[in-house]
Amino acid sequence: MIWEDDNRAMAQAAMLVLLMLALCTAAASAAIVEHTFKVGGTNINQLCMNSVIYTANQELPGPTIEISEGDTLVIHAVNESPYPLSLHWHGVYQLRSGWNDGANKITQCPIQPYGGKFTYQFNVTGQEGTLWWHAHSSLLRATIYGALIIKPRKGPSGYPFPAPYEEIPILLGEWWNRNVDDVEHDGYLTGLGPQVSDAITINGMTGDQNSCKGSSMYEVEVEYGKTYLLRIINAAVNVELFFKVAGHTFTVVAADASYTKPYDTDVIVIAPGQTVDALMNTTAPAGRYYMAAHIFDSKTVSIPFDRSTATGVVKYKGVPDYAPAAMPALPRHDDVVTAGKFYWSLTGLARPTDPVVPTTVDHNMVVSFGLDQAPCAPDQTKCRGFALVAAMNRNTFQFPDKVSLLEALYKGVPGVYSEDFPDFPPPVPGFRKATAVKKVNYNDVVEVVLQSEEYSRALGTENHPIHLHGFDFFLLAQGLGRFNPAMKSRYNLVDPQVRNTVAVPAGGWAVIRFTANNPGMWFMHCHLDAHLPLGLAMVFEVLNGPAPNLLPPPRVDYPKCRR
Numbered sequence: 001m002i003w004e005d006d007n008r009a010m011a012q013a014a015m016l017v018l019l020m021l022a023l024c025t026a027a028a029s030a031a032i033v034e035h036t037f038k039v040g041g042t043n044i045n046q047l048c049m050n051s052v053i054y055t056a057n058q059e060l061p062g063p064t065i066e067i068s069e070g071d072t073l074v075i076h077a078v079n080e081s082p083y084p085l086s087l088h089w090h091g092v093y094q095l096r097s098g099w100n101d102g103a104n105k106i107t108q109c110p111i112q113p114y115g116g117k118f119t120y121q122f123n124v125t126g127q128e129g130t131l132w133w134h135a136h137s138s139l140l141r142a143t144i145y146g147a148l149i150i151k152p153r154k155g156p157s158g159y160p161f162p163a164p165y166e167e168i169p170i171l172l173g174e175w176w177n178r179n180v181d182d183v184e185h186d187g188y189l190t191g192l193g194p195q196v197s198d199a200i201t202i203n204g205m206t207g208d209q210n211s212c213k214g215s216s217m218y219e220v221e222v223e224y225g226k227t228y229l230l231r232i233i234n235a236a237v238n239v240e241l242f243f244k245v246a247g248h249t250f251t252v253v254a255a256d257a258s259y260t261k262p263y264d265t266d267v268i269v270i271a272p273g274q275t276v277d278a279l280m281n282t283t284a285p286a287g288r289y290y291m292a293a294h295i296f297d298s299k300t301v302s303i304p305f306d307r308s309t310a311t312g313v314v315k316y317k318g319v320p321d322y323a324p325a326a327m328p329a330l331p332r333h334d335d336v337v338t339a340g341k342f343y344w345s346l347t348g349l350a351r352p353t354d355p356v357v358p359t360t361v362d363h364n365m366v367v368s369f370g371l372d373q374a375p376c377a378p379d380q381t382k383c384r385g386f387a388l389v390a391a392m393n394r395n396t397f398q399f400p401d402k403v404s405l406l407e408a409l410y411k412g413v414p415g416v417y418s419e420d421f422p423d424f425p426p427p428v429p430g431f432r433k434a435t436a437v438k439k440v441n442y443n444d445v446v447e448v449v450l451q452s453e454e455y456s457r458a459l460g461t462e463n464h465p466i467h468l469h470g471f472d473f474f475l476l477a478q479g480l481g482r483f484n485p486a487m488k489s490r491y492n493l494v495d496p497q498v499r500n501t502v503a504v505p506a507g508g509w510a511v512i513r514f515t516a517n518n519p520g521m522w523f524m525h526c527h528l529d530a531h532l533p534l535g536l537a538m539v540f541e542v543l544n545g546p547a548p549n550l551l552p553p554p555r556v557d558y559p560k561c562r563r
């Protein structure tokens, strides 16, 4: 345990006061929380360069949304950028509000550039913890993202751990010295995907870099002898990260907005799309301490990657700014043992009130996926030799262009998608381009063995963070190599991690199980953004249940597709 007994007594006293306060202010009534997000050009000086980036409300990271469980969130999105875009609320269930999921071409067509508008409105019920939001089109999420924090309805007494003294959001990001839409487009032309980033960021800042002295650096002041809750989000576009704070250790208490059993560690490992909540006690000698993040490179073949380290500072109150800071020793970039230990050690808190793992399964699926080499397309003018392509069960996902999949489902528009996404990898070579969905009934239980494949020796494999929209899943087991049914004996059906994004080990597997209790079209894809346009995606079509488990009609301002 990281908290001492007298701290606990104090915490209990504090909790009592808060509880009384909460009762007086009748926290029981859910609020409507409203924001306007204007996406537009922002001048920024980063890595000693002036650039124009696209942000929400001129902020990098974008605004933090803070709500209590049960609140309704209303976001008026105004797109003043030159790019069509949508905003996704990553990890929010969107129970019967699938029109608001913000998955471009899946649940909506993009909000038009130069002034297009759309209002997202949904309840956030039955989940608490750290989530986030991001643009869901092109590489724009590199600069259009922010934290979405859901507090317990009861206030801090609702945490299943002593209430922290303060909370510190840590958004890890990835920075390019170029317009990111150009980076994406160029990646298409070369057929090799986006070039590697120029820096990793902590709360939008790179910290000290050899390439640019005096870069802006995130700094947080702490008091001695307190417990802080770090809400860590990997908003990086294409890379997994190691994160440490010199002189301090963590107790992980949640991941992807689901509580975990307390897990003590001195390093956080986090894949794009994931979040980790970690308690940190400030009991080090008063001083300045660097926090640092750099890439965990899981690739089995060596391909260049961004080797820079992002830094920030934890400064104890009263310590002068010029005091030297200690740097943490991050794991080696290829330290797959440290990464695996972290990813595999977490377990769900599994309180009596938490959902239990469903024991009967209606759909047993094996979904294999990976990257391969394909001939260059004629319009890939910078392509030399081969272009990258990806697939799930040999289906290279194609985005529809005339109408979103959800609108096609709701209105019965024919010819937009096919319902023949295979339950198992077909025993045929080659990939098929298709907008294929897997259809399931309301409340069906779906189990998916996610199997990472090496389709090409030259490309090897890597960890793919597979993200499911619309649901959390139980992560029953994971392993290296090839899954076989004997491995079912390794399933944790008691207290598995509950997540929305799992980093499937390179060339290995992970088994997830979820109840399809939410009608709609739900994207499942690799959260390495580079793999999305390559086709590393599929969609679950979940049919309406008995009333009231129906998808309501879309809002009047629901964006239309334009080509």
Ligand code: C2O
Binding pocket: 088, 090, 103, 134, 136, 273, 467, 469, 523, 525, 527
């Ligand atoms: Cu965070 Cu479909 O994404």
